[in-house]
Amino acid sequence: MEKITLSVQNLKKVIGKKEIIKGISFELKEGEVFGFLGPNGAGKTTTIRMLVGLIKPTSGSIEICGYNIKTHFYHALKNLGCIVENPELYPYLTGSDNLLHFARMLEGIGEERIKEVTELVGLTERIHDKVKTYSLGMRQRLGIAQALLGRPKVLILDEPTNGLDPAGIREMRQFIRYLAKKEGLSVLVSSHLLSEIQLLCDRVAIISKGTIIRTDTVHHLLSNRERVVWHFHPYEMGKQLLEALTTVEEKKDGTILTEFHETKIAEWNKLLVEAGVSVTEMNRKLPVLEDLFLELTGGDRIE
Structure with missing residues (x-):
């Protein structure tokens, strides 16, 4: 049976007279990467702040490794590591001194654990250099090392690839997958890069206007969404x-989309040609999370 490491049940947040979060529920399982997506003003950031204890929920429950954040705050947060927005580091200290500084705030975390997390994030060669000399990707890795010092079971990363170049994004993606599969961490990733979420995550929750509208595996979300792009004349x-x-789905630019049926596409093309229709393009379009996202949120912009 899969172990639940983070459980959010009927979570609500009211600010003033406005209900920002409207009773959302989801769970994280051990060793999975969970994507959290939401358009502008959907409540994604508010939810994350409640998960990490920065603001209190109006109602509902948050449990981390079986500990309710309201009644057992210390034990719940002890199992949680997070980077909300950019990691806060001291640029004029070395990477090692940064980790030592944060380790002093935790019980039982010594130099051995600092060495372990340094090796885990791949910074052994540069850990004694000042942080101001680090690339953005290295700073992100050091921030994750900091979040891992206390041996958390759940790791929350807010925009972990923000500002990285394509090579850095790919490296970060591989690293997050490694943490989940090899270290058994549950990783919740908030990101505006839909293509990256598609490649990175096992499951995805899509939140819009304070409500989660879909939660499922990436595979199930995108299954049966493969399409064929057609261009022909006479149109x-x-x-x-x-x-x-x-x-048939007709686009404004004159593109025709149909469902993909491997055994029927050649037959349809043949019928068109025999009827005197000149087919100029017949292209298989693989499903992408962006299309589903825009469909479910009515084209709202993502945060």
Whole structure:
């Protein structure tokens, strides 16, 4: 049975007279990467702040490794590591001195653990250099090392790839996957890079206007969404022929989309050509999370 490390049940937050979070529920499992997506003003950041104890929920419950954050705050937060926005580091100290400084705030964390997290995040060669000489990716890794000092079971990362170049994004993605699969951490990732969430996460929760509208595995969210892009002329004749065969989606730019059926595509193309329709493009379009996101949120901008 999969172990639940973070449980959020009917969580609500009211500020003034406005209900920001409207009874959301989700769970994280041990060893998974969980994506948290929401358009502007959806309540994603407010939720994260409640999870890490920065603000109190109006109602509902948050449990971390079985500890309720309201009744057992210390024990709950002891199992949680997080980076909300950018990691706060001292640039004129070395990476090692930064970790030593934060380790002093925790019980039972000595130099051995500092060495372990340094090796884990791949900073052994640079840990004695000043942080001001680090690249953005290295600072992110040092921030994660800091978050891992207390051996948490749940790691919350807010925009972990923000500002990184493509190589840095790929490296961070591989590192997060490693933490989940090899170290058994539950990682909640908030990100505005939908393509990155698709590659990185096992499951995704999509939040809009304070409500979670879908939570599922990336595979299930995108299954049965594969499409075929068609361009042809005469346009109306081709469209009518395809409409008699399958469901047709017509785009404003004149593109026709149909469902992907591997055994039928060649047959449909043949029928179009035999009817005198000239097919100029027939292209398989793989499903992407961005399309689903825009569909579910009505095209709202993401945070």
